[in-house]
Amino acid sequence: MPHHLTDVDPAVADAVDHERERQESTLGMIASENHASEAVLAAQGTVLTNKYAEGYPGARYYGGCEYVDEVERLAIERATELWGADHVNVQPHSGTQANMGVYFAALEPGDTILSLDLTHGGHLSHGHHVNFSGQLYEVAQYEVDPDTGYVEYDALAARAHEVEPDVIVSGSSAYPREFDWERVGEIADEVDAHHLADIAHVTGLVAAGVHSSPVEHASFVTGSTHKTIRAGRGGIIMCDEEYADDVDSAVFPGSQGGPLLHNIAGKAVGFEEARQPAFEKYARRTVSNATALADVLRDRGLSLVSGGTDKHLVLVDLRDSHPDLTGADAEAALSDVGIVVNKNAVPGETRSPFVTSGVRIGTPALTTRGFGSEEIETVGHLIADVIDAPEDDATRERVSDAVDDLCESFPIYK
Ligand SMILES: Cc1ncc(COP(=O)(O)O)c(C=O)c1O
Structure with a gap:
């Protein structure tokens, strides 16, 4: 954090530092988010x-x-x-x-x-x-x-x-x-x-x-x-x-x-x-990571709207596999272990937009961090573990430790 901001407004500087730390120490999987480069910032x-x-x-x-x-x-x-x-x-x-x-x-x-x-x-x-x-x-x-x-x-x-x-x-x-x-x-x-x-x-x-x-x-x-x-x-x-x-x-x-x-x-x-060649690789990997994530989640018994994805996100419909777990519950349980997603309505939704029956999960930000299909598959299993046992303390602790390890291995801002 630039010293002048810390000096002039420590309250805002602290909140910004905490947000940077939150981004570094959690897996950002909100499909509309990404990590801009230092140059863009x-x-x-x-x-x-x-x-x-x-x-x-x-x-x-x-x-x-x-x-x-x-x-x-x-x-x-x-x-x-x-x-x-x-x-x-x-x-x-x-x-x-x-x-x-x-x-x-x-x-x-x-x-x-x-x-x-x-x-x-x-x-x-x-x-x-x-x-x-x-x-x-x-x-x-x-x-x-x-x-x-x-x-x-x-x-x-x-x-x-x-x-x-x-x-x-x-x-x-x-x-x-x-x-x-x-x-x-x-x-x-x-x-x-x-x-x-x-x-x-x-x-x-x-x-x-x-x-x-x-x-x-x-x-x-x-x-x-x-x-x-x-x-x-x-x-x-x-x-x-x-x-x-x-x-x-x-x-x-x-x-x-x-x-x-x-x-x-x-x-x-x-x-x-x-416009640089590296960006095409990034975009390609964002999509292949989403496909890898879809494969794992499906193998773990979760229903995906349309059965999979062509792009950077999957939409999990919890109604078949976990009828009593709402999108809001899943979002909260995943957030507690450091996996940040958003609850999302699904086609034919009957619950309110504040509750919902789905979660939307995206790969753009993790791909920016350097995740490839191996790490994404690991993350897919962690997500499925939490969805299967959202209140199990041992699962939460194990997943939380695994998230910490992944975040430390793939820092966003050096
Ligand atoms: C399809 C679509 N259009 C428009 C927007 C609005 O973008 P913004 O949040 O920049 O207003 C979004 C945001 O996620 C979107 O998904």
């Missing part, structure tokens, strides 16, 4: 936080923007190269703000969004009633097939013809399979809707080419920049050239004020790291 903690720069590079409402223009241009250039979109906006403060930018660019209040139901893997910003998206727009939803756990595209097409949406949203928070972006694009064309592909979770996997890209098949693509892509925290919008001006004005002045240039610097640095 450094970029985010700079004087760029001081600068107002409403507008876009070369066209700002404030003076003194020559250096922040350079930073934002670098972030845009690198993102354009990574994802291959016509136009990129790197200003959204988060993935949710990115979706807001697209809705504001493409829809009028009262228009209809067709999106994946939250309990089937969707996201709050895809039209949930507690989110602005569910309050400003009409919302219709599609679901995964109850037998296979996969999105069924004929059913999606039928739903689209029935509700005639203005936008079809693909992409997800907890759906473990790749979307067929092309098919969703065709369905959107059939009903004259826009296709918004939200790749929040898989930005890094798509950039590395280990997950298919929706860029050719969607008029708008949104993402978070701190998940699998491991860059500075925030959001990003990509779109076809014809929507560039609408998207830019929907972000600023439509829904945000001054851009967070320190975060945009963190995005630029993370994107530069993602």
